[in-house]
Structure formats: C-alpha cells, structure tokens
Amino acid sequence: MSNVLKIDFSGQVYSFTDAGWFNATEAAKRFDKEPFDWLRQRETVSYICALAKRQTNSDFLTELNKIKDLDGSSSASRSRLFNLVKKTGLVRTKAGAPETGGGTWLHPKLAVIFARWLDIDFAIWCDEQIDSIVRASYEPPNMIKLLLADTVSEWELRFTPSYYHALAKVTKTNYKGHSHGTPSVFGQITLKWVYGEILPSDVLAEVKNRKKDSEKMHQWLSKGGEKQLDQQITKIEAIALSSLDYEDFTARCYQSCKAKGQLRLVLPSI
Secondary structure, three states: OOOEEEEEEOOEEEEEEOOOOEEHHHHHHHOOOOHHHHHOOHHHHHHHHHHHHHOOOOOOHHHHOOHHHOOOOOHHHHHHHHHHHHHOOOEEEEOOOHHHOOEEEEOHHHHHHHHHHHOHHHHHHHHHHHHHHHHHHOOOOOHHHHHEOOOOOOOOOOOOHHHHHHHHHHHOOOOOOHHHOOOHHHHHHHHHHHHHHHOOHHHHHHHHHHOOOOOOHHHHEOHHHHHHHHHHHHHHHHHHHHOOOHHHHHHHHHHHOOOOOOOOOOOOOO
16 A cells, blocks of 8 residues: 555545545545445446446456345445455455554545545545645656667668658758768758657757767667657658758648747648
C-alpha cells in the first residue's frame, strides 16, 4: 500500500493513499453502512464490469455479474464477492481495523461513485481530494529515457537519397550523393524540421552533448525515437516535394509542425 494521507472532512479524518485510493470501510462506517452492500448492487456491479472491461481485464465478468443474486447476509457470499472484485484490480482488502489501515480500499475511479452512495456533499469533497492528490503525485514522463538509448548504436541508413533529392529540389541546390558533400542548408533543415520537431529541447541538448563528431544524432535514439524520426523524415520529404520553393516549403513546415514562427502565405502546389 502507498503512503496513507489523513484528510479532515467535517471533523472526521478519512484515509487516502498518495495514488488516490480511498478507504471505503472507514468512510462507510461513519455513515452506518458497509462497502459490501454497495459492491453487490446491480448498478455497482455493472459499473465495475464496464470499467474492468475498459481496462482489458474481463475474464471473470460472467461470474461477477451473478453477484447481485448472492445472499448479502452470508459470509461465504461476501468472501466470493471480494475475491472477484479484487481480480479487477479496482478493489483491495487489507486485514485489520480501518484506524490502522485495514479494510476495503477502492481505486480512484470507484471512490467518488461509492462516496455518492454515502452522501452527496461527501462525494463532492472526495472528488476534490482525489483530484488534488492525483495532480500532486503526477510526474511527467522522462523524455530522455523514452527517446534516447543508453549507448550509441551502430550506424544505419535513416536519411535516404530521396530525402536529400527532395531538399535539393526545394532549395534549388545540387545533390550528387554524400561522397560529394551536402549543402549546409540540408543540415539546418534537418536540425530544425526533423530533430527539432521530434525531440524536446532538453532531449535535443542531451543528444548533442552525448554524441561524438564521428557519430550521427540518430545513433543515440531509442526504438521509439527511431520510429518518430522515420515518420518525420517522410513528412518533411513530402512537404519538400509539394512545395514551390524554399519560402513555400518553410511556410508549409510552420503550418504543419510545432515550431513557432511568423505566419507565412502557403502557395497552392502544382
């Protein structure tokens, strides 16, 4: 179980985890109710089934749908219900008293609908608390780890001759293969409209810092980064082929990519 947060509502303390899970047993007790009575209701079971199915966890749904017919006073029925709903990953149970963290804990996506069954004002308050908790605990993904590999890879052909011929067309320069060199504008276009579009500024800076003069930037990309690179190369090549000149190409790039710049007139392609 994650760290438990104790939050006051109308003079009573309620327990949430730092991931937004909610102690249903503790809350229900203060409203003279029990989580089991809510869990076995037709609407509750339908909602849990739909949510579990949404999360591609539906192997047990046929059995779970039979819960509404169970005898609510039977300990065997309660045990069967809890065993089933725990399989959804949306309900957890822990031995012990609520005061020490024991009881039935509900996933954030179930907590508010359960709290509404207890009390509408309490439900609104729970919604606010869970929203604050989830927002506070959210950590944006580490894009350097997602897009960059830990070590440099062997060189592979990523920028095909057709890409450079498209750039030559739109910049009105000559391209006779890399053995004859490439115009500096090719590098500028690639940095701005290919790498600059797929890599956030901090990731781009990290690539420049890691790579040696003998290495290419794409050799530091992860598999996910390589996929984005290939897609962006194809996109820029297509824009270049459909543009009338370099000014038109730049305008089309600003129109279709993330980079910010002065709005330019896009000419109809011919």
